[in-house]
Amino acid sequence: xxxxxxxxxxxxxxxxxxxxxxxxxxxxxxxxxxxxxxxxxxxxxxxxxxxxxxxxxxxxxxxxxxxxxxxxxxxxxxxxxxxxxxxxxxxxxxxxxxxxxxxxxxxxxxxxxxxxxxxxxxxxxxxxxxxxxxxxxxxxxxxxxxxxxxxxxxxxxxxxxxxxxxxxxxxxxxxxxxxxxxxxxxxxxxxxxxxxxxxxxxxxxxxxxxxxxxxxxxxxxxxxxxxxxxxxxxxxxxxxxxxxxxxxxxxxxxxxxxxxxxxxxxxxxxxxxxxxxxxxxxxxxxxxxxxxx
Amino acid sequence: xxxxxxxxxxxxxxxxxxxxxxxxxxxxxxxxxxxxxxxxxxxxxxxxxxxxxxxxxxxxxxxxxxxxxxxxxxxxxxxxxxxxxxxxxxxxxxxxxxxxxxxxxxxxxxxxxxxxxxxxxxxxx
Numbered sequence: 001x002x003x004x005x006x007x008x009x010x011x012x013x014x015x016x017x018x019x020x021x022x023x024x025x026x027x028x029x030x031x032x033x034x035x036x037x038x039x040x041x042x043x044x045x046x047x048x049x050x051x052x053x054x055x056x057x058x059x060x061x062x063x064x065x066x067x068x069x070x071x072x073x074x075x076x077x078x079x080x081x082x083x084x085x086x087x088x089x090x091x092x093x094x095x096x097x098x099x100x101x102x103x104x105x106x107x108x109x110x111x112x113x114x115x116x117x118x119x120x121x122x123x124x125x126x127x128x129x130x131x132x133x134x135x136x137x138x139x140x141x142x143x144x145x146x147x148x149x150x151x152x153x154x155x156x157x158x159x160x161x162x163x164x165x166x167x168x169x170x171x172x173x174x175x176x177x178x179x180x181x182x183x184x185x186x187x188x189x190x191x192x193x194x195x196x197x198x199x200x201x202x203x204x205x206x207x208x209x210x211x212x213x214x215x216x217x218x219x220x221x222x223x224x225x226x227x228x229x230x231x232x233x234x235x236x237x238x239x240x241x242x243x244x245x246x247x248x249x250x251x252x253x254x255x256x257x258x259x260x261x262x263x264x265x266x267x268x269x270x271x272x273x274x275x276x277x278x279x280x281x282x283x284x285x286x287x288x289x290x291x292x293x
Numbered sequence: 294x295x296x297x298x299x300x301x302x303x304x305x306x307x308x309x310x311x312x313x314x315x316x317x318x319x320x321x322x323x324x325x326x327x328x329x330x331x332x333x334x335x336x337x338x339x340x341x342x343x344x345x346x347x348x349x350x351x352x353x354x355x356x357x358x359x360x361x362x363x364x365x366x367x368x369x370x371x372x373x374x375x376x377x378x379x380x381x382x383x384x385x386x387x388x389x390x391x392x393x394x395x396x397x398x399x400x401x402x403x404x405x406x407x408x409x410x411x412x413x414x415x416x417x418x
Contacts, residue, residue, distance in 0.1 A: 030343070199343045216304035216307075220304065281302025
């Protein structure tokens with residue numbers, strides 16, 4: 001099975017500023033990958049570089065086994081992309097935009113596009129210039145779905161959708177992923193959507209992939225520890241895998257967020273510090289906040 | 294039938310496993326009862342299909358569910374071993390943890406808590 005996307009030691013700089021640093025990962029058919037990170041973490045640059053819009057500074061990215069710098073037309077026809085800023089032509093109606101986009105593909109599925117346009121309530125008779133932000137976003141998503149892509153890449157696809165539209169859109173993504181020959185990568189700020197539909201998370205910070213893997217594994221590996229000590233705690237708590245640490249002024253309680261800490265270590269720390277330790281699991285949003293805290 | 298909360302610290306597949314186990318142990322899901330297909334569950338709860346199939350597979354390995362060729366998963370005939378004392382106690386663990394935490398926060402002694410528990414459980418001793 002060829003990986004849908006394969007990225008090796010990918011780095012990208014704009015002038016002296018490193019935007020992507022040594023990223024290596026793969027996406028397999030059936031994967032729904034959610035990309036999260038603060039503004040400026042490198043999400044858009046990563047998506048655009050792997051699609052071949054601008055060359056990597058070093059390393060490489062391949063889609064269905066073809067290097068992103070020299071993809072064949074046949075491979076490009078298997079990709080759907082929804083950019084953060086849509087590229088609709090203001091004077092054309094939705095219907096005309098779709099017909100025009102469809103004319104570039106031999107495998108365009110007009111029936112699917114019409115069905116989704118109805119389900120998502122996209123007014124196809126109006127010119128793009130008078131559509132709302134959400135309507136524009138839905139229309140440009142339809143343009144990316146019409147060729148039934150094997151790889152769908154979406155940059156902030158749900159930012160201007162209302163909750164109902166978001167849910168319908170996510171269901172469509174899942175329907176695509178259930179057909180296991182397809183893969184989806186989407187970046188978002190809306191962490192709660194990721195928790196539902198993504199089976200993998202790319203957590204980006206400062207151009208690096210801080211976490212690449214199973215969402216469930218991430219949730220089970222990160223714990224927030226609450227320490228209640230009978231005597232003053234040392235100023236620095238040297239837990240391995242510390243993500244963040246806060247200590248109360250009196251030195252008698254502290255909160256530490258750690259990764260991959262086993263029970264034996266926990267008990268040892270509890271005895272050594274003469275402290276009771278409560279361990280708490282975190283949702284993705286909390287994990288995200290702690291990592292950026 | 295299920296309550297799946299994606300934002301909980303407990304992974305979704307684990308929530309599903311816990312709930313199926315409880316429904317089976319409590320008899321609400323009788324042996325032979327069929328569960329919705331992976332696809333239907335994924336659509337209904339808007340979660341990735343792998344999340345559902347992971348839960349189903351683990352429940353199958355445990356002997357709670359069984360796979361039928363070309364048909365949905367169904368509840369297996371339960372062996373006594375599923376309701377051993379240890380297994381049943383394990384199911385109570387999250388609630389016990391929560392109770393212990395609250396008791397400590399309220400500075401109640403173990404004896405005080407146990408006395409209340411006994412009363413609830415109908416122990417006359």
